[in-house]
Amino acid sequence: MSECGVRIRELEVGDYDQVKRMIKRGLSEHIPVAMKAQLQTSAAVPGILLGLSVLVVFITSLDFMSLALLLCTTGFIFYASGLLYLHLYTLPNELEEFNSGWPINRYEKFWVAEAGEGARWQIVGSVGLRRMSDSSEYKLELKRMSVEKNFRRKGIASRLLRTALDYSSENDVKEVVLRLTSVQMPAIKLYSKFGFRTRRVEKQRSMFGMLHLTVLELVVSDLSTRSM
Template sequence: MSEYEVLIREFEVEDYNRVRDMITSGLREAVALIVKTQVINKAGVWAILLGFVAVVGLISSIDLMSLAAVSFLTLFIYYVSGLLYMNFYCLPMELEDINSGCPIDRYEKFWVAEVGSPARREIIGSVALRMAGDSNEYKLELKRMSVDKKYRRDGTASLLLRKALDYSLEKGAKEVVLASSSAQMPAIHLYSKFGFKIRRIFTEKVMYGMIHYTIVEMSHTN
C-alpha cells in the first residue's frame, strides 16, 4: 500500500481535463507496448529479411551497409506506422466518450483518486462503471481504470477497484465485466486477484491486418 493517504471521491466537472489527459497517457503507453510487441513477435520475419539482404549483398555489387539500412528503414517505418495508426485511428474511438465532453453523464458512477494536502490535491487515478449490454439483468462494465505512472504499484489501483466492486455489490449488480489488452498484464493480474475470471480471449486486427493484439474479456460475479 502507499505511504501517503489516497482519497477516493466521485468525479466532478472540474476534474475533466486532468482525468482525460491521464487516461489518454495511459492508453498511449499501452499502444506503444502493443506495437513494440508486434515488432518482437515478428522477429522471424525480420531475420529472414536481413538474411535475404545479406545474400543479395554477397552476390551483387550493392553495398551491404546500404541494404542493411534499407532493411532497418523498413522495420522503422512499420513501427512508426503502427504507432501513428493506433494513436490516430484506434485511440480516438476508444476515447470518444471522454474527448467529446465531460463524461460524468455517460457513466453510472465515476470516481477519482487523489493525494496531497486539503489545500492542493492531485488526481492520480480513476475508475468508472456503466450499464453493460442490453441484458435484462443488471450488469455493470468497468471502464476508465487508470493510475498515473508515478503512483503505480502503491495500492491505488486496488483502492479504486475495491470501490467499484463494493458499489456493484451494494446496488445488486449480478456481474461486473471488463475488457483489457493482453499487453496490460499487471492490470489483468490485479483483476484476477479481485476475483475476475477470463471468459473470452480474441484477437483484434488493425492496419489492414498488419497489427493484431489480444483482447481479454473478464467478469466478476457478485
C-alpha cells in the same frame, strides 16, 4: 485525511479535463509497448517479409549491407506507421467520449482518487462503471481504470477497484466485465486478486490487418466471495 494521503470520491464536472489528460497519458504509454510487441510476434513477420520480397523483386543485386539496410528500413516503416496509426486514429477514438464534455450520466458511477493534504489535492487515479446495454441482466463494465505513473504501486488501483466492486456487490449486480488488451497483461495479477477470471480471448486486427492485438474479456460474477 484518508489513509496514505489518498481519498476516493465521485467524479465532478470540474474534473473532466484533468481526468481526460491523465487517462490520455496512461493510454499513450501503451502505444510504444504495443508496437514493440508487434515486431516481436510472428504475426508481424509475414507483413515485413512480404514488403521485403516485393522490394527484392526489383533489386537484381543485393549485398549484405543493402539487405540489412532494407530490413531495418522496412521494420522502421512498419513501426513508425503503426505509431502514427495508434496516435492519430486509435487514441482519439478511444477518447471520443471526452469530446462532447464527457457527461457523468454516461456512466452509472465514476470515481477519482486524489492524493495530497490540506487544501492541495490532485487527481491521480480513476475508475468507472458503465451499464452494459447488450444485456437484459444487471451487468456493469469496468472502464477507465487509470493511475498516474508516479503514484503506482501505492495501493491506489486496489482502492479504486475495491470501491467499484463494493458498489456492484451492494447493488446486486449480476457480473462485472472488464476488457484488457495484451499490452495490459501486468494488470491481470491485480484483477485476479479481486476475483476476475478470463472468459474470452479474441484477436483483433487493424491498419489493413497489419496490427494484431489480443483482447481478453475478464469477468467477476460471485461478488460476495471475491478475495480481498
